[in-house]
Amino acid sequence: MDSYSYKIKGGIPLKGDVNISGSKNAVLGILAAAMMIDGTCTLENVPDISDVHVMVKICESLGAKIETEIAPEGSVTLHIDPSGINTPKATNPDVSKIRASYYLLGALLGRCGEASLRMPGGCDFGQRPIDLHLKAFKQMGAKGADYRNINGGVISLHANPLRGAKIFLDIVSVGATINVMLAACKAQGNTTIVNAAKEPHIVDVANFLNAMGARIRGAGTDTINIAGVPHLPGNFTYSIIPDQIETGTYMIAAAVTGGDVTIHNIIPTHMDPLSSKMREMGYIIEEGDDYLRVYKDPEEEIWGTNVKTAPYPGFPTDLQPQTVVLLCLSKGQSKMDEDVWENRYQYIPELIRMGANINIFDHIALVNGIDKFTSADVKAPDLRAGAALVCAALAADGVTYIDEARRIDRGYEKIVDKLRSLGADIEIAESRGIFEDTEA
């Protein structure tokens, strides 16, 4: 079924334990990195999500062999052998389905000294440029690294040789940081990335590259040094870190339903930006080595707060929509300041259908607290907005239908099963189709 809905009967407090899956934004970079290996590798704790399926298909279209192993308990392991790669051209139509396909520019430049890529896709909350990626590749000696050279929706680069360089990123960019790291691993000489992104998934990709035989130092800080090497021998097993954004989404789902949930297989420090905000609002967040428990004192009032998104360790933009739902169900007026993306409030009209009281002024959303959401027919404009609507539907009285639910499955493994295991009343339903071709 291509387009389907989630049907959620809300008002049930979520209770119990949930396990977090591997990080989407780490594994997509790592799959591209694996294409540079002179050997094979095994990836464990891979999330079973549609963006991974698409990235695997793209890598196989290049000639790589990827065998998927599913354990009885459902965990996914990939056995990867890129030795069959017979082209530097990632122009398969699937490339335009996801944003992370652009990591193949760096990986194929590193492996083959040349790369062609159909322009990538991704959630639609702004222009999503790749100018920083191209500027860096140009500095490293790649010819064709310029928007002017996009021909028929494909950009083609070649660099003989690829040389290390000092790359200053004007804007902190997750994608550009990872893409430059990939290419720099095989460049001649040293590369320094200044003003690098520091997200947990950057560190995970760097750790994977070092396991491959790369020489990367400083990942997780704003300056990363990469010493180019001629070969990346591979032949190792690597486990993907837990997904920071999935974790935050379940923390918020537990909170907005007035539940008590323990979230396992996580790295609690990755959640500090959200945990500190939720404690400020009045929620109780108990931390263990690899779990968090989220609940509230029934006597405690929940008050709103102000949030501003920023590159890690700032507040993650990928938790912005879900956090606005949390702010809706708190007392007083709250302010969300979306400072990373220029247009990431497209879900707010859907929340307003459910009774939210929000006004948007450019990148600021002023949220006036309400007692309850009411159920409605809504649609998911993108992945994290869809997750936010799931949180709102779980908190609302009555039955909510969320159209375009496939967008949620891009980044949340087995979300229906996981929510059901916490007591939620959620099922997959026929698409309501009420938003198709809606004109302005």
Ligand code: EPZ
């Ligand atoms: C990654 O996107 C994530 N996607 C996004 O998560 C996340 O929102 C974003 O990082 C920020 O954390 C993946 O990892 C697959 P950026 P990316 O480059 O790399 C500007 C999700 O929900 N910019 O860090 O595309 C850009 O416009 C997704 O999992 C340029 O100007 O984000 C933005 O304002 C949604 N030129 C800012 O930098 C460039 O060449 C940050 O973008 C590149 C980026």
